[in-house]
Amino acid sequence: MATAEATQTIERRTIAKVSWRLLPLVAVAYCIAYIDRSNISVAALTMNKDLGFSAYLYGWGAGIFFFGYFLFEVPSNLILEKIGARIWIARIMITWGIISGLTALVTGPTSFLIIRFLLGAAEAGFFPGMILYLTYWFPAQYRGRVISTLFIAQPVANAIASSGSAAILGMDGVLGLRGWQWIFIIEAIPAVVLGLFILRIMTDRPARAAWLADDERNWLQTRLDNETRAIERDGHMTWTKALSDPRVLALSVIYLGSVTANYGIVFFMPQIVKGLGLSDMMTGFVSSGPYIVGTIGLLAWGWSSDRNKERRWHLITASTLGAAGLAFAAWSGASYWALLGMSMATAGIYGSRAAFWPMPSLFLTGTAAAGAIAMINAIGNLGGYIGPFVVGWIKDSTQSFQAGLYFLAACSLMAAVVTFFAARAAGAPAAVPSPSAAE
Numbered sequence: 001m002a003t004a005e006a007t008q009t010i011e012r013r014t015i016a017k018v019s020w021r022l023l024p025l026v027a028v029a030y031c032i033a034y035i036d037r038s039n040i041s042v043a044a045l046t047m048n049k050d051l052g053f054s055a056y057l058y059g060w061g062a063g064i065f066f067f068g069y070f071l072f073e074v075p076s077n078l079i080l081e082k083i084g085a086r087i088w089i090a091r092i093m094i095t096w097g098i099i100s101g102l103t104a105l106v107t108g109p110t111s112f113l114i115i116r117f118l119l120g121a122a123e124a125g126f127f128p129g130m131i132l133y134l135t136y137w138f139p140a141q142y143r144g145r146v147i148s149t150l151f152i153a154q155p156v157a158n159a160i161a162s163s164g165s166a167a168i169l170g171m172d173g174v175l176g177l178r179g180w181q182w183i184f185i186i187e188a189i190p191a192v193v194l195g196l197f198i199l200r201i202m203t204d205r206p207a208r209a210a211w212l213a214d215d216e217r218n219w220l221q222t223r224l225d226n227e228t229r230a231i232e233r234d235g236h237m238t239w240t241k242a243l244s245d246p247r248v249l250a251l252s253v254i255y256l257g258s259v260t261a262n263y264g265i266v267f268f269m270p271q272i273v274k275g276l277g278l279s280d281m282m283t284g285f286v287s288s289g290p291y292i293v294g295t296i297g298l299l300a301w302g303w304s305s306d307r308n309k310e311r312r313w314h315l316i317t318a319s320t321l322g323a324a325g326l327a328f329a330a331w332s333g334a335s336y337w338a339l340l341g342m343s344m345a346t347a348g349i350y351g352s353r354a355a356f357w358p359m360p361s362l363f364l365t366g367t368a369a370a371g372a373i374a375m376i377n378a379i380g381n382l383g384g385y386i387g388p389f390v391v392g393w394i395k396d397s398t399q400s401f402q403a404g405l406y407f408l409a410a411c412s413l414m415a416a417v418v419t420f421f422a423a424r425a426a427g428a429p430a431a432v433p434s435p436s437a438a439e
Contacts (some may be wrong), residue, residue: 001158001331005083006028006407007219008092008415010028010215010216010219011219011223013216014032014181014212014216014219014220015138015142015184017211017212017216018137018138018206018212018220019046019146019149019236021203021211022134022137023146023149023150023175024132025198025201025202026134026150026151027149027150027152027153028151028194029089029093029126029130029153029194029198030126030127030130030150030151030154030157030192031153031154031157031160032093032155032157032164032190033093033123033126033127033153033191034154034157034287035160035165035187036096036097036100036119036151036187036188036191037065037119037123037303038266039165039183039184039187040061040062040086040103040116040265041062041269041270042151042166042169042181042183042270043165043180043183043184044058044180044197044270044341045169045180045270046167046169046172046178046179046180047106047178047180049168050178050180051106051107051109051112051152052108053107053109053112054072054395054396055392055395056392056393056396057109057112057392058388058392059388059389059390059391060113060117060248060388060389060390060392061109061112061113061116061371062388063260063263063384063385063386063387063388063389064116064117064322064385065117065119065120065384065385066114066118066381066382066384067117067382068117068118068120068121068122068124069120069121069123069124069378069381069384070118070124070378070379070381070382071121071124072120072121072124072125073124073125073128073317073374073375073378073381074243074374074375074378075125075126075127076088076092076124076128076129076374077125077129077132077370077371077373077374078127078239078367078370078371078374080132080133081132081370081372082127084130084204084205084206085129085133085136085196085202086199086202086203086204087199087270088125088197089126089129089130089133089195090195090196090198090202091195092122092123092124092125092129092195093126093191093192093194093195093198094191094192094195094196095122095147095190096123096126096191096390097188097189097190097191097194097195097241097331098117098118098122098188098189099115099122099183099186100191101113101185101186101188101189102184103116103184104177104180104181104182104184104185105114113386114175119356123187123376124378127376127377128370128373128376129276130150130376131147131150131357131360132148132369132370132373132412134147134150135361136204136205136206136224136358137206137220137371139223139224139227139322140227140361140362141306141309142306143306143357143358143361144301144302144303144305144306144311144354144355145302145303145306145354146302147302147353147354147357147358148298148301148302148303148353148354149302151279151298151302151350151353151354152298152299153296154291154294154298154350156291156295159427162290163285164187165183165187166204166283166285167183167429168182168183168186168187169183169400172195177390179248184209195201196226199392204395205227206220206221206224209220213288224267227258227365228365229362230365232365233366237364237368238239238367239367239368239370239372240371241368241369242349242364242368242369242371242372243371243372243375244396245372247262247363248360248364248372248375248376250418250422251356251359251360251374251376252375252379252380253379253418253422253423254315254379254380254415254419255356255357255376255377255379255383255415256380256383256386257354257378257383257411257412257413257414257415257418258319258322258349258352258356258380258383258411258412258415259380259381259382259383259384259387259410260347260383260384260386260387260408261322261323261326261349261383261386261387261408261409261411261412261415262349262383262387263383263384263387264387264388264390264391264405264407264408264411265326265342265345265346265349265387265402265408267350269290269342270283270287272342272401273286273287273339289339289343289429290339290342290343290345291346292345293343293344293347293348294343294349294350294385295350295354296346296347297318297321297346297347297348297350297351298347298350298351298353298354298375301314301318301351301352301353301354301355302351302354302355305322305355307352311355311356311359312355312419313357314352314354315350315355315415315416315419316354316416316419316420317348317357318349318352318392318415319348319352319413319415319416319419320347320348320350320412320413320416321345321347321348321351322346322347322348322409322412322415323342323345323409323412323413323416324344324345324348324409325341325342325344325345325346325347325348325409326341326342326405326406326409326412327341327344327405327406327409328340328341328344329341329342329380329400330401330403330404330405330409331404332407333402345408345409345412349412349414352415360372360376363375370403382392383411387408387411388403390406390407391405391407391408394407401415
């Protein structure tokens with residue numbers, strides 16, 4: 001009994017120390033990444049008019065980012081697994097910060113499409129790299145809450161991008177630059193600065209963590225090694241085999257539907273809210289509201305998923321809530337009721353992430369996990385092209401966002417349906433193994 005109590009004490013102390021050391025860093029990094037990815041939604045309030053972009057062209061440019069992301073995602077994560085997170089994450093942040101700042105130099109459709117593609121290529125591997133990095137430090141039973149903490153950065157970033165970018169938009173004319181140009185210049189600086197900071201202080205693996213006591217480091221490494229051995233009991237999977245595994249393919253389709261719904265909201269939320277007759281400043285602040293609700297949903301799902309040691313039904317419920325919220329927003333039309341629907345949608349869509357992303361590491365390790373997580377994210381993030389492209393096309397065709405919102409609702413519902421049927425048929429994991437099972 002004394003030994004068990006001592007082990008639990010070491011566990012609590014170790015997880016707390018690792019959490020305080022790593023989670024603020026990765027959350028801030030992801031927040032900055034997401035701001036630089038999505039601040040274009042606020043910049044578009046004046047940029048589209050200045051450069052003569054239609055909703056169709058804007059949707060195309062906003063989404064082409066994800067083609068660059070798709071092409072370089074898997075190679076990037078395999079490099080991270082080989083050379084370490086510290087060097088590679090720093091490289092990603094510095095290069096994407098520079099390219100994001102260069103968006104201020106866009107003068108027309110061609111330069112807009114090129115810079116957005118290059119931004120996607122530069123950022124490729126960042127998010128799956130962070131997911132992989134967290135599996136190096138946290139046992140399976142903690143990953144729902146841990147990934148929730150990482151994903152807090154997403155709604156927080158959207159709130160900051162909506163309100164902060166709207167404030168920067170008011171700098172129109174300063175030093176002869178347009179307000180939308182200042183958005184890209186100012187919001188690119190933190191990525192470069194934090195990239196240099198990460199290069200200095202990030203620790204690749206627990207074995208190199210001098211800031212952990214010997215008993216803490218030994219407990220953590222032993223626990224993670226036991227989980228790896230339990231997963232590999234039936235054989236070690238290569239990364240090439242993992243890419244064609246039915247469970248990985250099912251998870252890729254699920255994430256594609258969810259991300260399509262998400263980015264359709266992200267890139268057009270300010271324009272939808274603007275339709276209520278608000279000023280640019282008020283549009284930014286009001287647009288941040290649903291993301292605050294999304295943060296609450298994210299934390300609630302992460303806590304519940306870990307506490308109940310269950311992933312699949314949490315994912316189904318969250319995705320269904322996202323679909324219901326989007327459908328309600330479409331039915332409500334241009335009214336404040338639509339904001340309630342958007343809030344429901346963000347709570348569900350963000351909540352689904354806490355149940356979804358711990359799933360790959362329940363049956364994959366090493367380079368197989370690196371390649372598969374990257375492929376799931378790469379395929380899923382094609383939804384970042386599909387969502388804005390389809391919604392922009394529908395808006396130009398119908399002069400309304402209503403049908404586009406119904407399309408996004410269908411995508412979120414598809415994620416729930418595939419989770420229920422395909423994931424079960426493919427044998428995708430639904431439950432978190434207990435520590436004793438791993439050991």
